[in-house]
Amino acid sequence: MPVTDDEVAALRAYLQGNQALQQELYGRMTTPAARARYTTLLAAAFMEAVNRRFGGRDSAAEVIEYVADVRARVPEAGQKIDPSAAERLMRSILADDAHAPDIDARMRGRIFIFFLAAMVSDAQYDDDQLEALLTVARKAADDRLEH
Amino acid sequence: MEITSEYVAALRSCLTGEGDYTELSRRLQARDGGERSARIYGVLSVMTLHLAARRRFRGGHTDADVIRLVGRTRAMLAEGYEIDPLVAEATLRGALGDTAATVHLEGLEMGTALFPLLIVLLEQESITTDRMDDFLAEVLPLAEAWLAREQAASLSDGTR
Numbered sequence A: 001m002p003v004t005d006d007e008v009a010a011l012r013a014y015l016q017g018n019q020a021l022q023q024e025l026y027g028r029m030t031t032p033a034a035r036a037r038y039t040t041l042l043a044a045a046f047m048e049a050v051n052r053r054f055g056g057r058d059s060a061a062e063v064i065e066y067v068a069d070v071r072a073r074v075p076e077a078g079q080k081i082d083p084s085a086a087e088r089l090m091r092s093i094l095a096d097d098a099h100a101p102d103i104d105a106r107m108r109g110r111i112f113i114f115f116l117a118a119m120v121s122d123a124q125y126d127d128d129q130l131e132a133l134l135t136v137a138r139k140a141a142d143d144r145l146e147h
Numbered sequence B: 001m002e003i004t005s006e007y008v009a010a011l012r013s014c015l016t017g018e019g020d021y022t023e024l025s026r027r028l029q030a031r032d033g034g035e036r037s038a039r040i041y042g043v044l045s046v047m048t049l050h051l052a053a054r055r056r057f058r059g060g061h062t063d064a065d066v067i068r069l070v071g072r073t074r075a076m077l078a079e080g081y082e083i084d085p086l087v088a089e090a091t092l093r094g095a096l097g098d099t100a101a102t103v104h105l106e107g108l109e110m111g112t113a114l115f116p117l118l119i120v121l122l123e124q125e126s127i128t129t130d131r132m133d134d135f136l137a138e139v140l141p142l143a144e145a146w147l148a149r150e151q152a153a154s155l156s157d158g159t160r
Helices: A005-015 A019-027 A033-054 A061-071 A083-094 A105-123 A127-146 B005-018 B021-032 B034-054 B063-077 B085-093 B107-124 B129-159
Strands: none
Touching: A005 A019, A005 A033, A005 A105, A005 A127, A019 B085, A033 A083, A033 A105, A033 A127, A061 A083, A061 A105, A061 B063, A083 B034, A083 B085, A083 B129, A105 A127, B005 B021, B005 B034, B005 B107, B005 B129, B021 B034, B021 B107, B034 B085, B034 B107, B034 B129
């Protein structure tokens, strides 16, 4: 089953800082399948955001500095992020590496959530631009769920 | 244990790239033994990091400062020399007085992070080759005091 409108709405609410709506919509994802679809959507949005942020260039120095900068903005939350894992994840996307780095699911999810919000905030998307990002992410997630 | 001028010269060589650090280090190991020379050089290096970090953050520091400085250091090295960011952050916190930060770290782990951090801290404080001797002259008494404390503690343990 493809990503649903509610799942996209939950991610949109999160990226717009509407926590109450995001929590409400996320609370409705009660089945493992729905949670898996949401994670796939989140991962796809993260991939798209990474490629946009770094213009598709795999630069170790740029990725390291960005990861440090974002962690430093919210040090308490940043301490819970494994910076090496975040860097490896971003660089595997930029290098178009088919083999995803070995990072446990919990940390991976944390990285998606933490850095996706930062990248979207940094890009200062208006509603249309955010919608465009979500559309691309939804399509990528649907493709992945189909295969 | 005495910190002779050869140890300071070896550290200076390592930090400035002047002189033959490998040869200086080899001579110290041959003269004082591997373990002893490593201990002296280690304490001297750690106290150098301590003083450089205190200078850099003389007005105090935040977690964000530590994270950013480590990020800057690792970005400078990029793929040439890998250091674990969490180890480097803990090493820097330790140098800034947070003794709990380094409790679980091995000396070797900290050593890997120490010199890259030191190079960036010294650069940010504009302690270049021409100012290095003055800076190391300030480090020396701190390192000597540290070693003296260690020796006193070990003697006191031995007499119990």
